[in-house]
Amino acid sequence: MTYELRCRECGKSWGNQPRSICDDCFSPLEVFYDYDAVRSSFTRERIAQGPASMWRYSALLPLPQDYRPTVPAGFTPLLEAPRLAQKLGAQRLYLKNDAVCQPSLSFKDRVVAVALSQARNFGFETVSCSSTGNLANSVAAQAARNGFKAVIFIPADLEPAKILGTQVFGAKLVRISGSYDQVNRLCSQIADERHWGFVNVNLRPYYAEGSKTVGFEIAEQLGWRLPDNVVCPMAGGSLIIKIKKAFEELIHLGLVEAKPVKYFGAQATGCSPISTAVKAGNVDIEPQKPTTIARSLAIGNPADGHYAIKVITESGGWSEDVSDPELVECIQLLAESEGVFTETAGGVTVGAARKLYDQGRISPDETTVLCITGNGLKTTDALAGKYELEAPIAPKFAEFEKYMERTLDVPAKDLPEPVGA
């Protein structure tokens, strides 16, 4: 194998097994690679020959030997965003659009794809997770695709679309009366007693590696160079760390030139433990009780908070948070200016980016990528009351002209006078 689990803190090797904690020092495990063994198969040329999905980077993912992927996750568009840039006072602005990630329309498809490759390898028949919604959808979808049973744990009051979007795949959905943090704690207890593959508990070190593909893709799609800034939504805090790991691996293996990248985090004000710590100059988070409509980011006790804070502050970045009304407005702003309909987390990211430009923390002329991680069709309730349905009009030209006059103040046109035959 070209990879194995090691304790981040004490360095002990744990081989490859479903486990996320070092029994010796209780610290998290991380996938370490033998980069020399990978070097020849992880080149620009080899990657270009790969599929148009995250699997083009398989050499730096912890996959079982001869693994054959079953879902075309990743390789989502990197869009230039000139109209949004204009509105934010930016120039070189890009969107990494995981609102269209396969198969369940969020970036979670990347991490689940890696986790389930190992779930099969380790012999699990049932896969599971605690989720704020997107992960639930992805585990349910990919479990169906791969023939696993799925048991999914969620806070009871999630958005209806995320609940339906889990049930439709035949997953067992367990609703918990409590916050995500309570669901997550319960899952740690359940994972301790049952032989299930919990993607974000005992499979977490493998799962988390899937997030690196966001970073690999950003670099490749920018023409094999790194951006100056990345703005990333933060729930558990893992994505921003793994984007950094991806960039460092690309530098280490010579695929891109080394350059400093600043990492910026985005949270909702109603759940901003990481942002609060960054602003206060703390290295650890204080847990919060979330009160925000950005449910996918509503993790009050983010497991990777400590590391996310380090990545942000050591890079010279910053973290901002936005209110619920602001994030809703920013969902609309992104949709109207770039044709991308994102969920509440995307509104948070755009809103945070706007603040960062306003504060001068991001310079307009720098290349900046906003990570849009989820799809707006899953959180339409956030836009309730924002748009009115007008009364329908009869299918008659004259009616439409009257409508134009009434609603847009455009003078009505008459049909041309008939000419006698």
Add this chain to the structure above:
Amino acid sequence: MTITVQIPTALRRLTAGNARVTCSAANLGELFTALDQQFPDLKSHLRDESGEIRRFLNVYVNEEDIRFLGGKTYAFQDGDEVLLVPSIAGGRE
């Protein structure tokens, strides 16, 4: 105060296989001291070199994160159920 502590699987080898342990303690500091006395090998897993609770260890009292209850200053009530749960992080510095 008599309280019950649930030991996660990862640490049961240090508690002679016991999954639930009863202790007499008034607060978190006393709880750790009581655990140290019962299971000397456990100490280094729960606290770091400076004696502080380990960063990746979460303590819950009756399902509530002890940090919401006052943390070290929380006064245990008779019959409290304490959970030790590792924080499942996956990052790196």
